[in-house]
Amino acid sequence: MAFGRAGGPGEAAAGRAELTHPAPQALESAVTTMAGADGSERMELARARETIAEQAAEIERLRATLAVAATAGVIGSPVTHARLLEMIVETGVHVIGARAGALFLLDEARSELVFEVAVGGRAEQAKRFRVPLGHGIAGIVAVSGQAMAISDAAGDPRLAADIAQGVGYLPETVLCVPLFYGNRTIGALELLDKHDGRTFDAADMQSLSLFANQAAVALELSRTYRAALRFGERADPPEDTAADDALELAELVHEIAQQGESERAACRTLLRGFADYLRAREAPASGLARLMG
Amino acid sequence: MTTPPERPAWSLVPDSLPRVDAIPLVDEITPDWAWGGSDGEGVRVAVIDSGVDAGHPAVGGVDGYVALGGPDGSELSEEPHEDVFGHGTACAGIIRSLAPRCELHSVRVLGPSLTGRGPVFARGVQWAVENGMRVCNLSLGSTRRDLFEPLHELADVAYFRNVVLVTAANNVPVPSAPSLYASVISVAAHEIGDPFRLYYNPAPPVEFGAPGIDVRVAWKGGTWITATGNSFAAPHVAGLVAKILGKHPGLTVPHLKVILRAVAANVRRAA
Numbered sequence: 001m002a003f004g005r006a007g008g009p010g011e012a013a014a015g016r017a018e019l020t021h022p023a024p025q026a027l028e029s030a031v032t033t034m035a036g037a038d039g040s041e042r043m044e045l046a047r048a049r050e051t052i053a054e055q056a057a058e059i060e061r062l063r064a065t066l067a068v069a070a071t072a073g074v075i076g077s078p079v080t081h082a083r084l085l086e087m088i089v090e091t092g093v094h095v096i097g098a099r100a101g102a103l104f105l106l107d108e109a110r111s112e113l114v115f116e117v118a119v120g121g122r123a124e125q126a127k128r129f130r131v132p133l134g135h136g137i138a139g140i141v142a143v144s145g146q147a148m149a150i151s152d153a154a155g156d157p158r159l160a161a162d163i164a165q166g167v168g169y170l171p172e173t174v175l176c177v178p179l180f181y182g183n184r185t186i187g188a189l190e191l192l193d194k195h196d197g198r199t200f201d202a203a204d205m206q207s208l209s210l211f212a213n214q215a216a217v218a219l220e221l222s223r224t225y226r227a228a229l230r231f232g233e234r235a236d237p238p239e240d241t242a243a244d245d246a247l248e249l250a251e252l253v254h255e256i257a258q259q260g261e262s263e264r265a266a267c268r269t270l271l272r273g274f275a276d277y278l279r280a281r282e283a284p285a286s287g288l289a290r291l292m293g
Numbered sequence: 294m295t296t297p298p299e300r301p302a303w304s305l306v307p308d309s310l311p312r313v314d315a316i317p318l319v320d321e322i323t324p325d326w327a328w329g330g331s332d333g334e335g336v337r338v339a340v341i342d343s344g345v346d347a348g349h350p351a352v353g354g355v356d357g358y359v360a361l362g363g364p365d366g367s368e369l370s371e372e373p374h375e376d377v378f379g380h381g382t383a384c385a386g387i388i389r390s391l392a393p394r395c396e397l398h399s400v401r402v403l404g405p406s407l408t409g410r411g412p413v414f415a416r417g418v419q420w421a422v423e424n425g426m427r428v429c430n431l432s433l434g435s436t437r438r439d440l441f442e443p444l445h446e447l448a449d450v451a452y453f454r455n456v457v458l459v460t461a462a463n464n465v466p467v468p469s470a471p472s473l474y475a476s477v478i479s480v481a482a483h484e485i486g487d488p489f490r491l492y493y494n495p496a497p498p499v500e501f502g503a504p505g506i507d508v509r510v511a512w513k514g515g516t517w518i519t520a521t522g523n524s525f526a527a528p529h530v531a532g533l534v535a536k537i538l539g540k541h542p543g544l545t546v547p548h549l550k551v552i553l554r555a556v557a558a559n560v561r562r563a564a
Contacts, residue, residue, distance in 0.1 A: 149521035209464040
């Protein structure tokens with residue numbers, strides 16, 4: 001959250017927003033208790049209200065987009081996953097109004113950030129690459145879990161070297177927010193160079209952070225489904241690991257089941273879809289086996 | 294001969310309690326009373342972060358180092374270390390700008406390896422609480438649910454030992470520990486550049502606002518950047534707390550919250 005004019009996008013933006021973000025009413029009461037509030041402060045307050053309303057509408061639109069994207073990721077082909085990544089960056093770039101953007105995912109095992117997709121600049125030429133942590137803004141955002149913006153990235157080229165490689169130019173301003181899924185950080189979303197030449201402000205940080213939260217859910221659902229598909233296409237695992245795998249699967253389902261009703265519903269949809277896929281795949285084979293027997 | 298009656302373990306013996314200083318009425322607390330003339334001398338401040346670059350002109354030396362690592366955070370080194378990212382140096386620079394003579398300790402919990410990230414962080418906080426730190430700046434947190442309980446306990450231990458945990462609020466409504474606990478001072482960024490301008494938020498868990506938007510901060514390798522984030526708001530409060538404790542060493546965490554609220558810019562004062 002942020003104080004002052006940036007405020008929060010309001011309760012409509014996120015069901016759990018009250019946890020860390022003061023509602024606009026609370027912000028208002030904080031401002032109106034200011035000693036000797038004059039005309040300019042009242043105007044400031046009116047502007048804050050407008051910004052909050054605009055942001056709430058924006059976030060609602062994003063939610064709808066992301067809901068569609070999430071569904072597409074779940075029921076679509078692997079190509080749709082790549083498209084989902086692009087959509088996330090495109091939506092962020094469009095809504096905040098930036099010249100370019102990029103998405104990084106965290107590879108926990110190798111302690112690296114994997115550059116997945118970029119939009120803007122020479123993004124179409126960008127190849128997937130890895131960045132060791134400790135370089136660039138995305139690294140510190142991913143490990144600290146704190147959003148960050150810089151207004152003079154060109155002043156220290158090392159800071160934006162990761163993203164410069166992805167889009168083919170060195171940005172002036174960067175806004176980077178973490179992607180959270182469940183209780184862990186899975187990556188970072190970066191935007192470069194705001195359109196109007198101004199620096200990214202607290203309201204941009206707030207909006208992109210909330211958007212990234214929704215995007216991470218869509219992304220993780222899509223990734224899980226892809227992994228499930230790949231598993232389904234492989235040969236049966238050796239006997240000795242099958243029991244361990246089954247146990248791990250049961251633990252995962254148990255963990256998800258404890259998260260809440262919507263998480264249980266999402267899990268059920270995913271598993272049912274996968275089970276249906278397996279049944280459909282196996283049916284002709286068993287028919288053939290009967291014929292041959 | 295009669296034996297004295299046994300006292301319950303938690304009872305107080307009034308005559309043997311130490312005397313403590315009086316505190317003025319809340320309305321009478323001014324910034325000048327709170328920190329006027331103080332440079333934070335003698336106050337131990339821990340920057341629990343990515344390390345601190347002692348050679349950066351904004352930092353002007355580090356008084357102690359601890360780097361934690363390993364899968365469970367139990368590997369500990371007190372050798373001088375560098376800042377892996379620049380983030381810790383930024384926080385240290387802000388603290389020093391407000392409390393130039395505080396005793397600064399770098400507790401490194403963030404590094405280029407992600408192994409044990411959560412446990413290392415929790416161990417870092419534990420080290421600071423158990424090793425005489427008075428103020429801890431936490432411009433980071435953990436979203437790992439299995440760490441919430443140990444971090445909550447640690448935050449309470451810190452509170453009772455008068456160790457002030459100043460934490461950066463998270464921009465996302467994702468539960469992040471320990472910034473959501475009542476025993477810490479949770480801070481978000483506001484856009485006014487005056488480092489002494491604080492705001493009190495009547496809707497916790499984020500209780501205070503401090504400068505954190507387009508702030509000129511020290512960074513890795515002796516550089517400076519202009520950065521935005523709650524990460525840079527928290528050290529402003531940590532620095533002010535160090536100043537206050539330099540002048541009033543006996544204050545506790547609840548006193549400090551009352552004082553910070555009393556000097557906040559959005560408090561309606563009696564005419």
